[in-house]
Amino acid sequence: MHIMEGFLPAEHALAWGAVSLPFVALGLRAIKKKVRENPELKMLLGVSAAFTFVLSALKLPSVTGSCSHPTGTGLGAVLFGPLAMAPIAAIVLLFQALLLAHGGLTTLGANIFSMGIVGPLVAYGLFRAGRLIRLPQGPTLFFAATLADLATYLTTSVQLALAFPDPVGGFVAALAKFAGIFAVTQIPLAVSEGLLTVLIFNVLVKHSSRELHDLGLPLAREGARP
Amino acid sequence: MSKRWQNALMLLAVIVLIAYPLLTVRAPEAGPGEEPAEIFSGADGQAEGVIRQLAPDYQPWASPLMEPPSGEIESLLFALQAVLGAGFIGYYVGVKRERARWHGASGAA
Numbered sequence: 001m002h003i004m005e006g007f008l009p010a011e012h013a014l015a016w017g018a019v020s021l022p023f024v025a026l027g028l029r030a031i032k033k034k035v036r037e038n039p040e041l042k043m044l045l046g047v048s049a050a051f052t053f054v055l056s057a058l059k060l061p062s063v064t065g066s067c068s069h070p071t072g073t074g075l076g077a078v079l080f081g082p083l084a085m086a087p088i089a090a091i092v093l094l095f096q097a098l099l100l101a102h103g104g105l106t107t108l109g110a111n112i113f114s115m116g117i118v119g120p121l122v123a124y125g126l127f128r129a130g131r132l133i134r135l136p137q138g139p140t141l142f143f144a145a146t147l148a149d150l151a152t153y154l155t156t157s158v159q160l161a162l163a164f165p166d167p168v169g170g171f172v173a174a175l176a177k178f179a180g181i182f183a184v185t186q187i188p189l190a191v192s193e194g195l196l197t198v199l200i201f202n203v204l205v206k207h208s209s210r211e212l213h214d215l216g217l218p219l220a221r222e223g224a225r226p
Numbered sequence: 227m228s229k230r231w232q233n234a235l236m237l238l239a240v241i242v243l244i245a246y247p248l249l250t251v252r253a254p255e256a257g258p259g260e261e262p263a264e265i266f267s268g269a270d271g272q273a274e275g276v277i278r279q280l281a282p283d284y285q286p287w288a289s290p291l292m293e294p295p296s297g298e299i300e301s302l303l304f305a306l307q308a309v310l311g312a313g314f315i316g317y318y319v320g321v322k323r324e325r326a327r328w329h330g331a332s333g334a335a
Contacts, residue, residue: 002270006286007277047318053311057304061247061266068269092307100303101290102270138232160273164280177276185269188243195236200315202233207322 001071001114001156001182002096005104012163017109020086023117027086034080041080044204044211048076049088051200055193056092056115062185070193071152074145075200077120078127079215089116114155123148138198146194153182153190 008016035042055072062068073085093111096102103111123144130140157178166173204212247266256262277284294300 004270004274004286005290006288007274009284010287043318043321046314050311050314050318054308054315055311057308057311059268059304060244061251062269063247063251065247065251065253065265066269066272067266095307098291099294100300100307101293104288104290106288156273160277164277164284166280174276174280177280178273181269181272181276188247192240192243195240199233199236202229203319206229207319207326 001068001111001153002093002103003107003110003156003159005097005101006106007104008107008110008159008163010106012159013106013109015109016107016113016159020090020109020112020117023083023086024090024112027083027088027116030081030083031087034084038211038214040211041214044208044215045076045080045084047200047204048079048084049091051075051197052085052088052092055196056096060189060192062188064185066181066185068153068182068185068189070189070196071115071119071149072193072197073115073119073152074123074141074148074193074197077123077148078141078144078201079212079217082117082121082124085120086112086116089120110159111156114152114159118155119148119152122151138202141201142194142198144194145197146190149190149193150183150186153186154179157182 031045035045052072052075055070057069059067059069071089073089076085076088090108090112093103093108093115097104097108126144126147127140130144131137157175160178161171161175164174165171166177169176251265253265254263294303
């Protein structure tokens with residue numbers, strides 16, 4: 001989902017930057033507020049960031065014969081709300097843009113939008129909706145994280161199709177081409193991301209039930225609370 | 227099914243999802259005098275190919291400030307990124323486990 005340095009026309013790069021910036025600012029405020037209310041959560045926030053660090057570093061092979069990586073943003077979004085992941089994704093993307101020539105500074109806004117905003121919003125929304133209609137927590141989290149991953153890659157496809165419409169078929173034809181690369185490759189990876197998110201969440205249920213409770217997450221495993 | 231089994235099965239499923247393409251996807255046969263096609267290249271790079279095809283005149287107007295000098299250095303930096311994350315998660319779980327054990331021990335005493 002990394003749009004490479006210089007590969008968005010300047011107007012697009014600026015526009016996505018302008019859209020993403022307020023989310024990063026609001027996310028920072030949301031994080032500060034949560035941590036001020038409960039300093040214990042700082043470590044858990046670190047875990048959410050760390051999970052994103054790990055998952056977005058893993059380039060996995062897919063059945064399409066190409067490689068891509070998960071994003072790991074679903075966990076933090078479910079724990080800390082949809083805004084908190086925007087600044088965290090920004091840090092990861094900045095690290096990769098500066099050190100790895102992966103993504104770029106001119107495309108940072110667009111990449112934050114797909115990975116740090118759309119993905120987390122989808123994860124948070126689906127998880128809350130699923131819990132509201134009393135679906136079991138594990139499977140709900142799985143679908144939320146899986147579809148968030150896919151949503152991120154679809155967003156990248158839309159961003160590229162907007163910038164580079166097909167000379168004949170326009171936006172739709174270009175979207176089909178970009179989504180053909182990103183979204184299809186991503187399907188098995190998104191499933192992996194969903195499974196890994198449930199795995200780490202199970203670890204947190206075991207070891208951090210008090211923090212999860214403080215974050216308003218009713219626990220699947222009752223009686224595990226200290 | 228216990229949580230432990232569920233976790234083990236999920237981990238197994240992830241391993242299968244990663245291993246299956248590695249075992250089944252084969253590079254297409256190269257014609258005479260052709261370079262064999264590359265497989266498992268990055269999707270990001272393939273998107274660049276589509277951009278070049280859709281907009282052949284497009285010139286990237288910025289280039290990365292610093293590029294890893296080789297594939298090895300690039301994988302070093304990716305490994306560093308993963309280590310930072312995995313290291314922190316391991317540290318966190320370790321702290322939590324020990325803290326719970328100490329509390330358990332003092333509670334029992």
